[in-house]
Amino acid sequence: MANYQLYRNTTLGVTLQDTLEEMISQGALTDQAAGKVLSEFDRSINLALDKRINKKIQFSGKLSTYRFCDNVWTLVLKDFSVKDPNQSQHNTTAPTSQIPPADKVKIVACDGKSATQA
Known part of the structure; x- marks a missing residue:
């Protein structure tokens, strides 16, 4: 399954990115580690929506x-x-x-x- 970055524009995704940027600016996190966190977010949110959402409208x-x-x-x-x-x-x-x-x-x-x- 491809991990799309669409959900980075949601409230949760934007908040995560803001937090990661703040941690990078404080020296608590590297750019590479933040990239890995965002990749894991992409993978996890896509998987969760694929497996848990089955409502039809x-x-x-x-x-x-x-x-x-x-x-x-x-x-x-x-x-x-x-x-x-x-x-x-x-x-x-x-x-x-x-x-x-x-x-x-x-x-x-x-x-x-x-x-x-x-």
Whole structure:
């Protein structure tokens, strides 16, 4: 499985990078060690999401643009909305945690089994 660096832009990834930079500036960590930590973060987050996330949702929107490069799809959708197909099977009196509709959404998708890291 290729270890993509997409998740470095999440809150967790940015916080980790900020902490590593601070440790490097204080002399507590080398650049090489920080690089190894980031590589392990990439590997671990990709593995965790691959193995632990199995929720299925339905989404819709108008396809604005798309691109396929280096085995990575990038889709830009307008008038985006998400629907949980299992919501009707569960207790309908319970509060729903719904993703609000959005004017524009960018989706980046890759096949970790056959893709290679650029």
